[in-house]
Amino acid sequence: MKLLIKQAKIADSSSPFNGQTKDIFIVDGIISKIADSISEQADKTIQANDLHVSTGWMDVFSHFCDPGFEYRETIETGAAAAAAGGFTDVLILPNTNPVIGSKSQVEYVVQKSRTLAVNVHPIGAITKNTEGKELTEMYDMQQSGAVAFSDGNNSVQSPGILLKALQYLTAVDGIIIQIPDDKTISPQGLINEGVISTQLGLPGKPAIAEELMIARDIELVRYTNAKIHFTGVSTQKSIELITKAKAEGLNITCSVTPYHLLFNDEDLTTYDTNLKVNPPIRNKANMMALRKALQDGSIDCIASHHIPQNKDSKICEFEHAKNGMIGLETLYGAVSQIISTEKCVEILTIAPRKIFGLPINAIKEQATAKLTLFTPDTTFTFEENMIRSKSKNSAFTGKQLKGKVIGIVNGNNIVVN
Structure with missing residues (x-):
């Protein structure tokens, strides 16, 4: 599985790319390449306005x-x-x-x-x-x-x-x-x-x-x-x-x-x-x-x-x-x-x-991909039909929230909202 994350600002103080906006290429759950622009063919591409990525x-x-x-x-x-x-x-x-x-x-x-x-x-x-x-x-x-x-x-x-x-x-x-x-x-x-x-x-x-x-x-x-x-x-x-x-x-x-x-x-x-x-x-x-x-x-x-x-x-x-x-x-x-x-x-x-005492997976080349993708300035209203949990008991339902999660990458597992 090849995944390409386009133009994501890296928010990870343990990464050599912290604060930089980069493309991230992931092959079989491993970060293969991080660069300004990557043109390799990917099975899946993730991109969004103001996209951020962290551990x-x-x-x-x-x-x-x-x-x-x-x-x-x-x-x-x-x-x-x-x-x-x-x-x-x-x-x-x-x-x-x-x-x-x-x-x-x-x-x-x-x-x-x-x-x-x-x-x-x-x-x-x-x-x-x-x-x-x-x-x-x-x-x-x-x-x-x-x-x-x-x-x-x-x-x-x-x-x-x-x-x-x-x-x-x-x-x-x-x-x-x-x-x-x-x-x-x-x-x-x-x-x-x-x-x-x-x-x-x-x-x-x-x-x-x-x-x-x-x-x-x-x-x-x-x-x-x-x-x-x-x-x-x-x-x-x-x-x-x-x-x-x-x-x-x-x-x-x-x-x-x-x-x-x-x-x-x-x-x-x-x-x-x-x-x-x-x-x-x-x-x-x-x-x-x-x-x-x-x-x-x-x-x-x-x-x-x-x-x-x-x-x-x-x-x-x-x-x-x-x-x-x-x-x-x-x-x-x-x-x-x-x-x-x-x-x-x-x-x-x-x-x-x-x-x-769990390991910190820094965002760097050859590291296992353990990533969260999000857009920090997106505002939205949280509604009950968005809830994946089996129960719906949230006091935030109907409230406006700031910051939207785009998805996660955990090794070969990719979940996009």
């Missing part, structure tokens, strides 16, 4: 629901959504049935995704059935392909259990992903605790439920010298705690979701259940603090928190709706509204791969 994007927190909840998403439909969103690599949650908590379950994901256009990397469960009581065989899962460990939506509540997990993983240079959420604080909370929750008459979830867990886990990392990645960070104080811990040299990184950057609790006055997420979207001051932290580098990367839910779980009373929204297909169009193209590429390519 393939990576998401660090998505739920593909397979096995056990295939009515919400499958590995195949999740990968299709990821490709449409510009991702060549995705880390997927272990909250399946059965849980991805053993060597055989990791191998199931690895084998099932082997032929897909997107590299699907399993996150192994920290505890059996993600119940927070007994550790899994994390070493076996790592050997089989698990790139990180997390109880996913069920953050580890017991400090003793998390301490053991961190100690265990220091020996194998593993990393834990944690949603910071102390479930003993306002367990009935539905949205951010504040003026809006009072006005709407909905029980609130205070920011301290997040901030206490971050403070606790920082102490555990300080004690063990292990690695932890906080995801879904949503408050200014959380960022301050993490920034201070980083300054000490602790192995701590963090990611933020697009919806925490683009929405605040004032958007909940319509009771839109697609905005029922965990951690909840916070007030406007916290939203603006997150944007600033993303721009100044305090936040390491973006995580889609792609959580598919079927219609019955969202078209219902707010209190009965389940948490989560899909996010892979709208991540770039949302985030590119608030940060530069260069910054966006960095936090979608280099930063996540450094955190989770």
Whole structure:
């Protein structure tokens, strides 16, 4: 298969062609030639106005629901959504049935995704059935392909259990992903605790439920010298705690979701259940603090928190709706509204791969083609009929986004939107 990409601006700080507009010729998944103009015959040609190309994007927190909840998403439909969103690599949650908590379950994901256009990397469960009581065989899962460990939506509540997990993983240079959420604080909370929750008459979830867990886990990392990645960070104080811990040299990184950057609790006055997420979207001051932290580098990367839910779980009373929204297909169009193209590429390519120890495929001759193609200034309205995910629970439907994904190239796999 011969692919020719015409006049694409290369956005890749690790490439010798960074910032230059070039033709890229790919033969059987390998970048054969990069030049000002290439006239070789190709089986397929991609060209577009203001076309940009970067190393393939990576998401660090998505739920593909397979096995056990295939009515919400499958590995195949999740990968299709990821490709449409510009991702060549995705880390997927272990909250399946059965849980991805053993060597055989990791191998199931690895084998099932082997032929897909997107590299699907399993996150192994920290505890059996993600119940927070007994550790899994994390070493076996790592050997089989698990790139990180997390109880996913069920953050580890017991400090003793998390301490053991961190100690265990220091020996194998593993990393834990944690949603910071102390479930003993306002367990009935539905949205951010504040003026809006009072006005709407909905029980609130205070920011301290997040901030206490971050403070606790920082102490555990300080004690063990292990690695932890906080995801879904949503408050200014959380960022301050993490920034201070980083300054000490602790192995701590963090990611933020697009919806925490683009929405605040004032958007909940319509009771839109697609905005029922965990951690909840916070007030406007916290939203603006997150944007600033993303721009100044305090936040390491973006995580889609792609959580598919079927219609019955969202078209219902707010209190009965389940948490989560899909996010892979709208991540770039949302985030590119608030940060530069260069910054966006960095936090979608280099930063996540450094955190989770995956190779960075630079755009250069003789390298394997792992590319995302996009036009950063294209504006469009995101409609439900564009959604490749099996579920449609997106608060971005009907919203104008900026930056359109043209497609991905991942070795011999080419997907064009």
